[in-house]
Each structure stands twice: as C-alpha cells, then as structure tokens.
Amino acid sequence: IKDLFDHAVMQSHYYHVLSTEMFKEFDRRYTQGRELFTNTFNGCHTSSLPTPEDKEQAQQTHSEDLLNLIHSILLSWNDPLYHLVSEVRGLQEAPDAILSRAIEIEDQNRRLIEGMEKITSQVHPGAKENHIYSVWSGLPSLQMADEEARLSAFYNLLRCLRRDSHKIDNFLKLLKCRIAYNNNC
Amino acid sequence: SPPGMPEIVSCLSPEKETFTCWWKLGTDGGLPTNYTVYYKKERENITYECPDYTTGGPNSCYFSKKHTSLWKTYTVWMTATNRLGSSASIPYTVEVIYIVVPHPPMNLTLEVKHPKYRKPYLWIEWQPPTIIDVRSGWLTLQYEIRLKPEKAAEWETHFAGQQTKFQILSLHPGLKYSVQVRCKPDHGNWSQWSPEHSIQIPSDFPTDDT
Numbered sequence: 001i002k003d004l005f006d007h008a009v010m011q012s013h014y015y016h017v018l019s020t021e022m023f024k025e026f027d028r029r030y031t032q033g034r035e036l037f038t039n040t041f042n043g044c045h046t047s048s049l050p051t052p053e054d055k056e057q058a059q060q061t062h063s064e065d066l067l068n069l070i071h072s073i074l075l076s077w078n079d080p081l082y083h084l085v086s087e088v089r090g091l092q093e094a095p096d097a098i099l100s101r102a103i104e105i106e107d108q109n110r111r112l113i114e115g116m117e118k119i120t121s122q123v124h125p126g127a128k129e130n131h132i133y134s135v136w137s138g139l140p141s142l143q144m145a146d147e148e149a150r151l152s153a154f155y156n157l158l159r160c161l162r163r164d165s166h167k168i169d170n171f172l173k174l175l176k177c178r179i180a181y182n183n184n185c
Numbered sequence: 186s187p188p189g190m191p192e193i194v195s196c197l198s199p200e201k202e203t204f205t206c207w208w209k210l211g212t213d214g215g216l217p218t219n220y221t222v223y224y225k226k227e228r229e230n231i232t233y234e235c236p237d238y239t240t241g242g243p244n245s246c247y248f249s250k251k252h253t254s255l256w257k258t259y260t261v262w263m264t265a266t267n268r269l270g271s272s273a274s275i276p277y278t279v280e281v282i283y284i285v286v287p288h289p290p291m292n293l294t295l296e297v298k299h300p301k302y303r304k305p306y307l308w309i310e311w312q313p314p315t316i317i318d319v320r321s322g323w324l325t326l327q328y329e330i331r332l333k334p335e336k337a338a339e340w341e342t343h344f345a346g347q348q349t350k351f352q353i354l355s356l357h358p359g360l361k362y363s364v365q366v367r368c369k370p371d372h373g374n375w376s377q378w379s380p381e382h383s384i385q386i387p388s389d390f391p392t393d394d395t
Contacts (some may be wrong), residue, residue, distance in 0.1 A: 016372055041258070043228045053254040055202050055323050163256055166282050166372065168279070170323070177322030185322045 044160035187270030285373035
C-alpha cells in the first residue's frame with residue numbers, strides 16, 4: 001500500500017504543478033494579470049462536492065470519505081479535460097505550452113483515477129464502487145463567439161483545475177501519512 | 186482634506202491554516218481618521234470585518250483557523266474615513282493555498298564527525314518550524330542548505346529534499362564556516378534563511394585529494 005500511495009502522490013503532485021503552469025501561462029498570455037476575469041468567477045463545477053475546508057475538518061474526515069472525494073473530483077474532470085484539449089486548439093495562435101499541458105493533464109487524470117481505484121480496493125476491500133461526480137456544463141461557454149467571454153470561461157476553468165488539483169494532492173498526502181505511514185511522515 | 190487611499194500590501198500564510206494581511210495607510214488629510222478592513226469570501230454576499238487587528242502585529246489583519254477557508258477566494262479591502270470623506274483601497278484577492286511562506290527551519294546544529302573507518306565530515310541537522318504540521322502530511326517541506334567559509338563571498342548551496350539531516354565531505358581545513366538552511370512547502374514559496382550558525386573546521390580535516 002505504501003508503494004501505491006507513494007506513486008499516487010508523485011502523480012498528484014505533478015498534476016498540480018502542471019495545472020499551475022498551465023493556468024499561469026494562460027494568465028500571462030491572455031490576461032496580462034488584469035483582474036478582468038476575477039469578477040466573473042462564480043465557483044467551480046465541483047463546488048457541490050462536500051469538501052473539508054481546513055485541516056481540522058480534513059483530519060476528522062474518514063479515510064473512505066476522503067478517498068471517495070478524491071475519486072469524485074477526478075471523475076468530475078474527465079469530461080472538461082477531454083473538451084479542454086480540443087477547445088485549446090481553437091484558441092488564437094493555439095499556444096503549444098498550454099495545449100501540451102492540457103493533453104498531459106488529461107492523461108494524468110486518467111492514471112490517477114486508476115491509481116485511486118487500486119488504493120481503495122486495498123484500503124477498503126469490498127467497498128461499493130464510487131460513481132459520484134459533478135456534471136460539467138461549461139462547454140458552450142468555451143465555444144462562445146464573444147472572444148472576451150470565451151477567454152473568461154477558459155480562465156475560470158483553468159483556475160478551478162488548479163484549485164481542485166491542489167485538493168487532490170493535499171488530501172492524498174494526508175491519507176498517505178495516515179494510512180501508509182501511521183501519521184508519522 | 187479627505188483621507189488618501191490605503192493599500193493592502195500583501196497576505197501570507199505560514200502553515201496553510203491561518204493567514205495575515207498587511208496594509209499601508211494613505212495620508213490622513215490632517216484630520217482624525219478611522220481605518221477598517223473588510224473582506225468577502227467567494228460566492229458569499231456577506232461583508233465581514235477583519236476578525237483580529239492585533240495578533241499579526243501593526244497594520245495587519247489576522248485570520249485564525251476559524252476564519253480561514255482554504256479553497257475559497259478572499260477579497261480584502263480597507264476603508265479610511267474622516268470628517269471630510271472616505272476612500273477605499275483596491276480590493277486584494279487571495280487564495281490561501283497559494284500564499285504559503287513558511288518560517289525558517291529551527292534548531293540548526295553542526296558537528297564535525299570522525300567515524301572510525303571513514304573520512305571525517307560535517308554533519309548538519311535541523312527541525313521544521315514547529316507551527317507546520319509535516320507529520321500528518323498537511324504540508325510537505327523541502328530544504329536547501331548553504332554554507333561558505335566565513336570570509337568568502339560565494340555560498341555553496343545543496344538541495345536536501347525532505348531530509349532534515351545532511352553531510353558535507355569536502356571542506357577547507359582550518360577555516361571557520363557559516364551555515365544556513367531554508368524550507369519550502371510542496372506547493373509554495375521559500376522561507377527566509379535560518380540565522381547563520383558557524384563551525385571551525387579542524388586543520389587536520391582531510392582535503393579531497395588525501
């Protein structure tokens with residue numbers, strides 16, 4: 001189980017690094033730091049998933065619930081990541097720095113889902129498989145004719161991905177120390 | 186005259202559990218002026234006032250664990266009001282997970298070790314800042330060491346990963362060395378360097394070619 005967790009944490013760490021790089025590259029290229037899109041931010045499609053908001057809440061959450069939450073967040077990003085890759089291609093001078101990361105992140109997301117299913121089957125053998133996820137309905141906004149609105153939609157999607165990948169990495173590291181290292185990392 | 190515009194200068198979290206924002210005042214227009222910090226949390230319509238103006242020191246607002254939600258954007262601003270009018274700072278938006286700057290590592294200890302069948306070496310050891318929860322995995326720290334002969338200008342830097350111990354083999358005999366260490370969370374910024382510690386390397390310390 002230690003190896004499974006160590007491997008998953010390496011992936012989730014890298015997943016967040018990639019998401020941060022992609023967000024910053026987009027911000028640098030299209031927003032030039034203008035706070036333009038911040039006011040249009042109305043949360044992420046995964047906001048409805050019950051998520052611990054601080055360390056105490058996370059430490060008081062059962063391992064099975066944290067594992068399911070991580071799994072649900074990952075499942076919730078399957079669809080947007082699939083469309084993100086094709087829609088980034090449609091961006092003005094489709095920036096390879098963003099496209100290559102979007103492709104890699106989609107792959108990381110899939111691998112992490114597999115990793116989480118292996119971990120869950122070991123930590124909670126026989127547990128009912130978790131299929132809960134948040135539906136993403138943001139595709140139309142990525143395809144809008146109005147360039148500013150479309151860029152705003154991209155900005156907020158990448159911002160949510162950066163945030164959610166941090167949640168995944170944070171909770172996985174917590175679980176790794178709790179389960180595989182007896183809370184003594 | 187009405188007060189000048191104050192400014193929220195920065196916000197930092199030392200352990201991803203609490204955070205503090207600091208401000209800079211504008212001119213007070215020569216009149217008694219009241220200053221108030223307000224904040225809003227993402228997708229909430231409530232405007233809160235700063236919960237604690239003292240814990241973080243002068244010109245600061247401290248958000249304790251109870252007032253800190255990790256995965257939410259905070260918008261913080263300050264107003265200045267006197268008899269002739271008021272002004273407000275530009276809103277400062279922040280997400281706690283991206284403003285983590287830890288305190289420096291602690292209890293740096295240095296020792297020249299003389300093992301029986303091996304060359305002597307400098308043994309360096311330290312501890313993570315006490316307020317950071319590394320043990321439960323809430324934060325993962327990486328470390329970097331730097332050392333130099335006291336009179337030298339250039340530092341020699343070594344990345345220690347997540348270890349809190351390090352061993353240096355190649356040193357100039359007879360010189361006094363200064364050593365510092367700093368840390369960085371898995372997704373965050375480097376701390377300041379720890380205070381300098383020094384150690385005298387014995388003149389019989391073997392050089393590389395011996």
